[in-house]
Amino acid sequence: MTVTLDHVTRSVDGIPAIRDVLLGPTLSGKTSIMRLLAGLDRPTTGRVLVDGKDVTGVDVRQRSVAMVYQQFINYPSFTVYENIASPLRVQGKPRAEIEKRVQEVAKLLKLEPYLERTPLQLSGGQQQRTAIARALVKGADLVLLDEPLANLDYKLREELRTELPRIFEASGAIFVYATTEPSEALLLGGRTVCMWQGEVLQAGETSKVYRHPDTLRVAQVFSDPPLNIVGVKKSSGSVQYAGGVQAPASGLYAGLADGTYRVGFRAHQIEVANGIAGRHAFQATVTVTEITGSESFVHLNREASNWVAVLHGVHEFPPGHVLDAVLDPNNVFVFDGSGRLVASPRSSSAVM
Template identity: 85%
Template sequence: MSVTLDHVTRLIDGVPAIRDVSLTLERGTLSVLLGPTLSGKTSIMRLLAGLDKPTSGRVLVDAKDVTGVDVRKRSVAMVYQQFINYPSLTVYENIASPLRVQRKPRLEIEKRVQEAARLLKLEPYLDRTPLQLSGGQQQRTAIARALVKGADLVLLDEPLANLDYKLREELRTELPRIFEASGAIFVYATTEPTEALLLGGRTVCMWEGEVLQAGDTSKVYRHPDTLRVAQVFSDPPLNIVGIEKKNGSVQYAGGVQAPASGLYAGLGDGAYRVGFRAHQLELASGAAGRHAFHATVTVTEITGSESFVHLSRDASNWVAVLHGVHEFPPGHVLDAALDPNNLFVFDAAGRLVASPGAM
């Protein structure tokens, strides 16, 4: 089974919410929709579920056109950001509810509910009602209900957004295992790059209603097609600097000149934009062949295992990350260095022209 969006556009009040999206989701895969708020993630899910009809384009299931087919006839389950359960039913009955609707025999219901409860570690709570549970347990119940339904397509719209940080961390590491065991098509919307990386699978990078890039999560992360993809898929935010290549050397905006070594060697003369993530910016490494900049510390944020150093350099703000605790006073001027082999180069139109090969 596969679900395809074929050149789908959807207008809301004449404003495009989704612009010409084509996307195929295969059985047994997990696709993460990654993009900021209002980038079209929820709109895509509603189209996939059949809750909304595309303004133009088709929705195909196994190459059969289902555009406009009622959502109740599609095999879809959905989990929302809010914890949606039946408040008066026990956890057991909540999980069993889609099976009761399907009029499954009692023994089968019993078996499948127990299975889902085991997978989501809900066994001790089966007799409680949702209001007696923590947020994490409530959301697990909602996920269990979606799984037990046996739907071909399971849509999760920022399911962890309302949970505490630590619970989110725990569920994030459990979810890929749960998805693997199920074999349905999973679509998972999130605004957080870290979540996409932890879930693995495929990532569909969204921006203003368009799909910018879709592919294996680690490939999209390491080879973003465009500057915009790199920006959406970076946390901390992507650092950017303009360069001009001429006569075998690169001139950085704000006045640093360096030999066009590393990835710069293969570029034609002209203007480019260079993007690099926080961990690609080195502070006082002293290694050979680096391009060094004078930058002023604006803020240092320490998490214990890492320190994020916010820098102001020329007209731009950069973030660098260091292992361990490093505190720099604001206003401190330091050397920030770039490895010309470890950065992304985008042309004037924002397309990737060079990226680190073995990263």
């Protein structure tokens, strides 16, 4: 099955919220697209096509669509079994078929021990598993998941996140998954549509969009912690960064024309060391260090700019500590004055 948005716009109070054809920040238009695909809203202009057939005006009840929200939406007085079975009972399926399909999806979602419990007797992760199971049991061709892990605590979110690819593959349906988190997009793979304020910025294979963002804005949307940015001017075989650091125009800079650029680099692209040959070093002041166990997030201040570096292992830097933040000129993203990508890291492994 293929789903196409054909020159779709959606206006909210007269303001365009979507233009043309789902990673993006809050209010980027992800939920609006979900509602259009589900048939809950109609586009202001354009069409929604399923396998080439115009379904723009088809009632939501006649579409083969299921949707999971970030809120835990279950029937509170029903057991888990009854919640999962409810769409099949509405469809008038025979009791034996209901039993078979509920047991199958309960096994897939690891809900078999909880079928006789009510939602209030479940953890948040189990409640959301129940909602996903109810969506899958319908056998819908299209399943929409609108930030389904957003309201789970960290441990439950990580547990369910790693299981989603297995669940999706076993189902056989087409899934559209909306998230604000780049790590979820990378984990799920497939294709990613990068959005900002109702506009599609870039769409393509997830790893390619991540490694080669078309614009500075795409790189920002697809970076967590936030993308670090610094201005740079190339002239006569050297580069000068904002704040006065000067270095040879080596690495990616060598092939650039003289001019002014903006350089972006993700948190893992910063090294903290002294005297590494061929690297460009910046003195920066530590503002805070967050230790998560296997990694340390070091927040830095340099020339009124705030950067974040992620280092493997436990590193304790006191606030006010001055260190060298080091960049490899082969491992940065370079954007021109309009924000278009002109150079990206040469080693694909360096940016993952």
